Amino acid sequence: MAPEGDQRSGLQPYLESLRRELQVSDSILLSVLLALLAVALTLLVWKLIWGRKSSRRTVLLVGLCDSGKTLLFVRLLTGTYRNTQTSITDSSAVYRVSNDKGSSVTLIDLPGHESLRLQFLEKFKAAARAIVFVVDSVAFQREVKDVAEFLYQVLTDCTVLKNTLPLLIACNKQDITMAKSAKLIQQQLEKELNTLRVTRSAAPSILDGSTSSGTAQLGKKGKEFDFSQLPMKVELVECSARGSKAEEGSADIEDLEKWLARIA
Amino acid sequence: MLDFFTIFSKGGLVLWCFQGVRGPAAACTAPVNALIRSVLLQERGGNNSFNHEALTLKYKLDNQFELVFVVGFQKILTLTYVDKLIDDVHKEFRDKYRNEFQHKGALGLLNGTFDFKEDFLHLLREAEESSKIRAPTAMKTFEQSLKSQKTVKSMIETRGEKPKEKAKNKKNKGSKKEASGTEAATVPSKAASDAKQNPPAATGDREELTRDEILQKNREEFFKKRLKGGEKSNKSPKPETQKEKGKKPRVWELGNSNAKVLDYSNSTTNGNTDTCPTEEYDPDTALGDRDREPGRLYDLEYESDEEEPEEEKVIQNSSQPRAKKGGLGGMFGMLKGLVGSKSLTREDMDSVLEKMKDHLITKNVAAEIAVQLCESVAKKLEGKVMGTFTTVTSTVKQALQESLVQILQPQRRVDMLRDVMDAQRHRRPYVVTFCGVNGVGKSTNLAKISFWLIENGFSVLIAACDTFRAGAVEQLRTHTRRLNALHPPESHGGRTMVQLYEKGYGKDAAGIAMEAISYARNQGFDVVLVDTAGRMQDNAPLMTALAKLIAVNTPDLVLFVGEALVGNEAVDQLVKFNKALADHSMAQTPRLIDGIVLTKFDTIDDKVGAAISMTYITSKPIVFVGTGQTYCDLRSLNAKAVVTALMKA
Numbered sequence: 001m002a003p004e005g006d007q008r009s010g011l012q013p014y015l016e017s018l019r020r021e022l023q024v025s026d027s028i029l030l031s032v033l034l035a036l037l038a039v040a041l042t043l044l045v046w047k048l049i050w051g052r053k054s055s056r057r058t059v060l061l062v063g064l065c066d067s068g069k070t071l072l073f074v075r076l077l078t079g080t081y082r083n084t085q086t087s088i089t090d091s092s093a094v095y096r097v098s099n100d101k102g103s104s105v106t107l108i109d110l111p112g113h114e115s116l117r118l119q120f121l122e123k124f125k126a127a128a129r130a131i132v133f134v135v136d137s138v139a140f141q142r143e144v145k146d147v148a149e150f151l152y153q154v155l156t157d158c159t160v161l162k163n164t165l166p167l168l169i170a171c172n173k174q175d176i177t178m179a180k181s182a183k184l185i186q187q188q189l190e191k192e193l194n195t196l197r198v199t200r201s202a203a204p205s206i207l208d209g210s211t212s213s214g215t216a217q218l219g220k221k222g223k224e225f226d227f228s229q230l231p232m233k234v235e236l237v238e239c240s241a242r243g244s245k246a247e248e249g250s251a252d253i254e255d256l257e258k259w260l261a262r263i264a
Numbered sequence: 265m266l267d268f269f270t271i272f273s274k275g276g277l278v279l280w281c282f283q284g285v286r287g288p289a290a291a292c293t294a295p296v297n298a299l300i301r302s303v304l305l306q307e308r309g310g311n312n313s314f315n316h317e318a319l320t321l322k323y324k325l326d327n328q329f330e331l332v333f334v335v336g337f338q339k340i341l342t343l344t345y346v347d348k349l350i351d352d353v354h355k356e357f358r359d360k361y362r363n364e365f366q367h368k369g370a371l372g373l374l375n376g377t378f379d380f381k382e383d384f385l386h387l388l389r390e391a392e393e394s395s396k397i398r399a400p401t402a403m404k405t406f407e408q409s410l411k412s413q414k415t416v417k418s419m420i421e422t423r424g425e426k427p428k429e430k431a432k433n434k435k436n437k438g439s440k441k442e443a444s445g446t447e448a449a450t451v452p453s454k455a456a457s458d459a460k461q462n463p464p465a466a467t468g469d470r471e472e473l474t475r476d477e478i479l480q481k482n483r484e485e486f487f488k489k490r491l492k493g494g495e496k497s498n499k500s501p502k503p504e505t506q507k508e509k510g511k512k513p514r515v516w517e518l519g520n521s522n523a524k525v526l527d528y529s530n531s532t533t534n535g536n537t538d539t540c541p542t543e544e545y546d547p548d549t550a551l552g553d554r555d556r557e558p559g560r561l562y563d564l565e566y567e568s569d570e571e572e573p574e575e576e577k578v579i580q581n582s583s584q585p586r587a588k589k590g591g592l593g594g595m596f597g598m599l600k601g602l603v604g605s606k607s608l609t610r611e612d613m614d615s616v617l618e619k620m621k622d623h624l625i626t627k628n629v630a631a632e633i634a635v636q637l638c639e640s641v642a643k644k645l646e647g648k649v650m651g652t653f654t655t656v657t658s659t660v661k662q663a664l665q666e667s668l669v670q671i672l673q674p675q676r677r678v679d680m681l682r683d684v685m686d687a688q689r690h691r692r693p694y695v696v697t698f699c700g701v702n703g704v705g706k707s708t709n710l711a712k713i714s715f716w717l718i719e720n721g722f723s724v725l726i727a728a729c730d731t732f733r734a735g736a737v738e739q740l741r742t743h744t745r746r747l748n749a750l751h752p753p754e755s756h757g758g759r760t761m762v763q764l765y766e767k768g769y770g771k772d773a774a775g776i777a778m779e780a781i782s783y784a785r786n787q788g789f790d791v792v793l794v795d796t797a798g799r800m801q802d803n804a805p806l807m808t809a810l811a812k813l814i815a816v817n818t819p820d821l822v823l824f825v826g827e828a829l830v831g832n833e834a835v836d837q838l839v840k841f842n843k844a845l846a847d848h849s850m851a852q853t854p855r856l857i858d859g860i861v862l863t864k865f866d867t868i869d870d871k872v873g874a875a876i877s878m879t880y881i882t883s884k885p886i887v888f889v890g891t892g893q894t895y896c897d898l899r900s901l902n903a904k905a906v907v908t909a910l911m912k913a
Contacts, residue, residue: 083281085278091273109275114673119673195685
């Protein structure tokens with residue numbers, strides 16, 4: 001009892017003095033306290049707003065050159081057909097997803113050209129919620145190594161791994177008869193990525209060898225590479241941005257829209 | 265006459281297209297894609313025209329709204345109104361659809377309808393007409409010319425008076441003066457005589473009399489000039505006469521005096537302490553720092569980091585009084601410049617770009633490439649709206665950095681191991697040829713690359729096609745021996761990982777290469793590395809020999825080895841090597857340089873400009889970087905690090 005009493009008595013005079021201080025010199029101390037409170041409140045509010053902003057609400061459309069990203073972008077947003085050229089910069093727009101919640105995501109269409117793709121990916125990957133990797137199903141056989149290399153770079157990117165962004169591989173240009181099916185593309189990609197794991201990690205180390213972001217191990221060692229081994233969800237869908245009748249008809253992108261609705 | 269005219273956004277949407285002579289819309293996408301890929305994306309945006317097959321494409325960028333205007337017409341036509349047409353269309357289109365661009369971004373572009381056809385046709389017609397209006401001026405008819413006013417008699421020059429005039433004018437040097445002089449002298453005399461003889465005839469020719477006045481003036485001038493000339497000619501004979509009068513002997517003033525008179529030296533003071541008084545010796549100033557240890561040699565103090573903030577302070581100090589001098593208006597003007605949207609003009613960027621160009625050149629980027637790069641960046645930024653609190657310098661630096669990274673990004677896959685695996689599957693060896701000028705490090709880097717390949721389990725055959733330089737074969741043999749010692753056959757399942765294929769000196773390199781490749785195929789080697797002799801790019805027979813080697817053996821990879829120390833020479837070397845390979849190749853698509861190996865990278869600190877020069881010229885990637893002389897000194901390029909080193913002040 002006695003020590004508690006001592007403690008209480010130790011605190012009491014301090015509190016008394018504080019109260020007296022507040023009552024007497026109310027202007028200075030009170031104003032200082034109020035100012036601190038206001039600053040703390042603004043910081044809190046700011047953090048909330050910033051937090052909201054930086055919450056990842058964008059979906060990136062990436063892929064090789066001429067795979068149909070810009071046309072997919074147009075189709076998703078307006079449903080019409082437009083002529084397109086090779087993109088030099090990104091285009092972004094808000095897309096209302098067709099689900100019950102009616103939420104919206106920002107679609108960003110990144111250029112696919114070799115000299116630009118990594119730069120733009122770096123810029124936009126921080127705010128990404130999901131990635132759509134568009135593949136040209138007709139030219140796939142010819143381009144399989146380039147597709148696999150870009151996919152490898154996307155999959156081993158540190159931000160993508162850290163946030164485990166869901167990835168959709170959209171096999172585009174299915175309206176052409178020579179297009180490969182999604183199953184075939186999946187098998188080929190898995191085989192190619194299996195080989196790439198070995199060759200990329202054996203490449204000469206990067207000049208200035210500071211960060212080794214590219215040497216993250218893909219999948220499980222020893223076993224053949226499989227998309228299911230990855231920490232993020234990877235799905236494949238078939239779609240056709242052009243549609244069967246180009247300008248007149250609509251695009252065949254229901255699967256893509258459903259996936260977007262799911263991840264939004 | 266135009267084939268097509270398209271307007272599209274930088275994001276890839278075609279906003280409007282006009283088919284002139286061409287067929288369906290799809291036919292104009294291929295040339296425009298080629299334009300984008302080769303010009304805009306490779307930072308060759310200096311000149312604004314581009315040739316693709318049979319078409320010439322001219323383009324204009326609108327950086328404010330991110331649009332590209334492209335017009336295509338046949339190469340054989342020379343249309344003068346195209347530049348003006350593009351400018352007019354640009355202005356008109358921008359003004360008409362300003363709303364769509366400004367507010368809604370990509371959705372605005374998608375949803376807007378751009379019905380521009382009538383305006384475009386109107387502008388086209390105007391442009392075509394304006395080029396026709398400037399018809400050549402009609403020639404004057406004979407009646408209008410001055411010559412018809414002269415009488416024939418006035419133009420006749422009689423022989424009699426001419427020789428007299430010529431004798432007087434002999435001393436005048438200027439032939440023009442002579443000619444004009446004679447004419448002026450003869451014609452007024454003729455005119456005068458004519459005037460005396462046929463006054464009625466002369467009155468009719470009013471112009472002859474007025475010409476007479478002009479001729480009088482000319483005559484006066486001419487006589488003045490003659491007098492001057494006469495004076496000069498009078499002066500010239502005088503000194504000659506003086507010389508000829510007599511040769512007097514030269515008299516030296518001190519000639520007869522003896523040596524003592526001529527001796528001006530003081531008496532010697534060696535050892536004489538009275539003659540040189542002891543100076544006022546202040547040990548402090550002489551010794552300087554009293555605290556130093558006697559006998560120690562101090563290092564040079566390095567103050568580089570301290571100098572920079574001083575410079576900045578100086579600049580800031582100089583700018584502050586300037587701001588104050590401008591008064592309130594000036595200060596607000598400065599603030600206005602920082603905040604709010606201001607679009608960049610050429611003049612704003614010029615000074616910054618000059619500085620950037622000089623900076624790049626000091627970092628060892630070839631001069632012409634630095635110029636082209638800055639031009640391209642200027643084109644990309646002209647008219648762009650700057651954000652708040654961004655200065656011109658920061659915008660330009662940012663844009664330059666982006667374009668440098670863009671250049672260094674490889675345009676094709678750079679993965680040699682993958683390609684070797686492919687070739688392995690097809691049971692044929694993967695052939696790599698190394699070419700370059702003398703002394704860049706071909707053999708050293710060949711050894712490094714073979715070490716790397718062996719580490720990854722591929723067997724290598726080195727073909728010694730350098731049959732010229734003394735010791736080349738021995739050098740490769742030493743490397744082979746060392747590599748085999750490092751990776752003995754026992755650790756690789758009993759097969760020798762490296763072997764040397766050589767045929768001594770003086771033989772034909774292409775033949776040796778061919779034999780080496782077939783030997784490798786028979787023995788099951790995975791990779792063949794062909795080492796060639798170093799040769800200067802101007803040496804035509806050697807370049808022919810190299811081109812023959814490459815054309816005959818069709819290697820999978822042709823690597824140009826260049827050292828990082830090279831400056832403007834890099835441009836010349838690469839251009840000439842590529843040209844030689846293209847000229848001497850029989851194939852439809854000649855084999856050019858496929859990749860670059862940048863060697864001696866450890867010798868340059870941050871003057872890494874050679875990387876930029878080489879990739880810009882060839883647009884081929886840098887496959888390897890050599891950073892030393894041991895086997896482990898092989899790296900791959902990191903574009904960001906190189907650009908950071910380049911842009912570092």
